Amino acid sequence: xxxxxxxxxxxxxxxxxxxxxxxxxxxxxxxxxxxxxxxxxxxxxxxxxxxxxxxxxxxxxxxxxxxxxxxxxxxxxxxxxxxxxxxxxxxxxxxxxxxxxxxxxxxxxxxxxxxxxxxxxxxxxxxxxxxxxxxxxxxxxxxxxxxxxxxxxxxxxx
Amino acid sequence: xxxxxxxxxxxxxxxxxxxxxxxxxxxxxxxxxxxxxxxxxxxxxxxxxxxxxxxxxxxxxxxxxxxxxxxxxxxxxxxxxxxxxxxxxxxxxxxxxxxxxxxxxxxxxxxxxxxxxxxxxxxxxxxxxxxxxxxxxxxxxxxxxxxxxxxxxxxxxxxxxxxxxxxxxxxxxxxxxxxxxxxxxxxxxxxxxxxxxxxxxxxxxxxxxxxxxxxxxxxxxxxxxxxxxxxxxxxxxxxxxxxxxxxxxxxxxxxxxxxxxxxxxxxxxxxxxxxxxxxxxxxxxxxxxxxxxxxxxxxxxxxxxxxxxxxxxxxxxxxxxxxxxxxxxxxxxxxxxxxxxxxxxxxxxxxxxxx
Ligand code: SF4
Ligand code: SF4
Numbered sequence: 001x002x003x004x005x006x007x008x009x010x011x012x013x014x015x016x017x018x019x020x021x022x023x024x025x026x027x028x029x030x031x032x033x034x035x036x037x038x039x040x041x042x043x044x045x046x047x048x049x050x051x052x053x054x055x056x057x058x059x060x061x062x063x064x065x066x067x068x069x070x071x072x073x074x075x076x077x078x079x080x081x082x083x084x085x086x087x088x089x090x091x092x093x094x095x096x097x098x099x100x101x102x103x104x105x106x107x108x109x110x111x112x113x114x115x116x117x118x119x120x121x122x123x124x125x126x127x128x129x130x131x132x133x134x135x136x137x138x139x140x141x142x143x144x145x146x147x148x149x150x151x152x153x154x155x156x157x158x
Numbered sequence: 159x160x161x162x163x164x165x166x167x168x169x170x171x172x173x174x175x176x177x178x179x180x181x182x183x184x185x186x187x188x189x190x191x192x193x194x195x196x197x198x199x200x201x202x203x204x205x206x207x208x209x210x211x212x213x214x215x216x217x218x219x220x221x222x223x224x225x226x227x228x229x230x231x232x233x234x235x236x237x238x239x240x241x242x243x244x245x246x247x248x249x250x251x252x253x254x255x256x257x258x259x260x261x262x263x264x265x266x267x268x269x270x271x272x273x274x275x276x277x278x279x280x281x282x283x284x285x286x287x288x289x290x291x292x293x294x295x296x297x298x299x300x301x302x303x304x305x306x307x308x309x310x311x312x313x314x315x316x317x318x319x320x321x322x323x324x325x326x327x328x329x330x331x332x333x334x335x336x337x338x339x340x341x342x343x344x345x346x347x348x349x350x351x352x353x354x355x356x357x358x359x360x361x362x363x364x365x366x367x368x369x370x371x372x373x374x375x376x377x378x379x380x381x382x383x384x385x386x387x388x389x390x391x392x393x394x395x396x397x398x399x400x401x402x403x404x405x406x407x408x409x410x411x412x413x414x415x416x417x418x419x420x421x422x423x424x425x426x427x428x429x430x431x432x433x434x435x436x437x438x439x440x441x442x443x444x445x446x447x448x449x450x451x452x453x454x455x456x457x458x459x460x461x462x463x464x465x466x467x468x469x470x471x472x473x474x475x476x477x478x479x480x481x482x483x484x485x486x487x488x489x490x491x492x493x494x495x496x497x498x499x500x501x502x503x504x505x506x507x508x509x510x511x512x513x
Contacts, residue, residue: 018475
C-alpha cells in the first residue's frame with residue numbers, strides 16, 4: 001500500500017519544491033543578487049566580512065597598534081608577512097624595547113585566510129574591503145603596512 | 159508525382175502554379191516552405207535558449223544575459239555567430255562518417271516533426287491524416303543521432319551518455335506514446351487539424367476527458383521532459399559525471415546543432431501537449447472566435463510558452479535522478495498508471511461520461 005502513499009508524497013514534495021523556486025522567480029526583479037560591476041563602481045560597497053587585503057589602521061596621531069611581536073609572521077602559512085624590527089630606547093622607561101621598522105605584506109602571496117588577523121594580540125591589523133587589487137607589476141603588490149614616521153600607540157603592550 | 163497538400167500560403171501557391179509546370183511548382187513550393195521553416199525555427203530555437211537563460215537567472219535571483227542588445231535580446235544570436243566561426247575539431251580515432259552524420263540526424267528529425275503541427279488554421283505545412291502516429295515515429299529517430307554521436311566520438315563519457323540516452327528514451331517513449339493514445343481514444347482521429355476541430359465544439363480535451371486527461375497530461379509532461387533529455391532527466395549530459403555527455407567531442411556548429419535540437423525538441427513536446435490537451439490555436443472560451451483578423455498563431459504560441467515555462471520550472475527546481483530511480487519511475491510508476499488510465503479513459507468514453 002506504500003505504493004500510493006509514495007506517489008502522493010512524491011507529488012507533494014515536488015510541488016513544495018516548485019513553490020519555493022516559484023517564489024524566487026516572482027521576486028527575482030526586486031531581489032536580484034547580481035552586481036553589475038563596472039557600471040556601479042561608484043556605489044558598490046562591499047559587505048563587512050569581505051576580505052580585500054590586510055591593512056594596518058593608523059589614528060590621527062599617526063600611531064598604530066603593532067608591537068612587533070611577530071605573531072602574525074609566524075601564523076601566516078605562506079610567509080606573506082615579513083617584519084623588520086629593531087630595538088629602540090623607550091623614552092618613558094629608558095629601557096631597550098622591540099619595535100617595528102617595516103611591516104611588509106606581500107598581497108600577491110596572501111590567500112586571505114585571516115590567520116594573521118586572528119593571531120594578532122593587539123588587533124593591529126584588520127581586513128580592508130577594497131577589491132580592485134590588480135596592478136601591472138607584481139612588485140607593487142608588496143606593501144609596507146606601517147606608515148612612514150608612525151609609532152606604536154602608548155600603552156598597547158600593557 | 160504525388161501531391162502533398164501544402165496549405166500555408168494560397169497566393170504563393172497559385173502564383174507558382176501559374177508560372178511553372180505542375181511538378182516543378184510543387185517541388186519549389188516544398189523547398190520554399192522547408193527554407194522558411196528552417197529559418198523560422200533556427201531563430202525560434204535561439205530565442206528559446208535566451209528565454210531559458212533568462213528564466214534560469216530569475217529562478218536563481220540573477221539578472222541573466224543583459225549586455226548584447228536591449229535586455230540581452232541578441233545574446234544568443236551572438237553566441238550562434240561565435241559557434242559558426244569556430245573550428246570544427248575532432249579527435250583522431252573518431253568514426254568520421256558517423257561522427258559528422260550525428261548532429262544532422264538530430265536536427266533534421268526535430269525539424270521534420272515540426273512540419274505536421276497546425277500552428278493556426280492555415281499555418282500548417284503538412285496536414286497528414288496519421289499526424290500523431292507520425293510524430294511518435296519521428297521523435298524516436300532523434301535518439302539514434304545521439305547514440306551514433308556518442309558511439310563514434312570514441313570517448314567513454316560520450317559513450318556512457320549515449321547509452322543512458324538510449325535507455326531513457328526507449329523507456330519513456332512508452333509513456334509518451336501511451337498518454338498520447340489515451341487522448342486519441344477521446345478524439346477518435348490521428349489527424350492533428352481534426353483533433354483541434356473536435357475541441358472547438360466540446361471544449362479543450364483536458365476538459366472533455368477530465369480526470370484521466372489530467373493524469374495523462376501529467377504523465378505526458380514527465381515523460382516529455384525525459385524525452386528531451388532535460389533536467390531532472392539530464393543523465394545524458396550530466397555535467398558533473400560525464401563532461402558534456404554525448405556531445406563532449408563536438409565543437410562549433412555541430413555542437414550548436416545538438417544544442418538547438420534540444421530546444422526545438424522542447425518546443426515539439428510543448429506543441430504536442432498544446433494540440434492534444436489545450437486546444438491548439440483555439441482561443442480560451444472562444445473569445446477571439448469571431449475576430450477574423452486575429453492571428454490564431456498567437457494563442458498557440460502563448461500556450462506553448464506557458465508549457466515551456468513549466469518545463470523550465472522543472473529544470474531549475476528538481477535535482478537530477480539517478481539511473482535506477484529513472485527506470486523505477488518509468489517502469490514501476492508511470493507505465494502501470496498509464497495503462498490503468500487508458501482503461502479508465504475507455505470506460506469513461508463507453509459510459510459517455512465525457513463533457
Ligand atoms: S591572511 Fe593568511 S595568507 Fe594572508 S597574510 Fe594573513 S596569514 Fe598570511
Ligand atoms: S601586526 Fe599584530 S601580530 Fe603582527 S607583529 Fe604587529 S602586533 Fe604582532
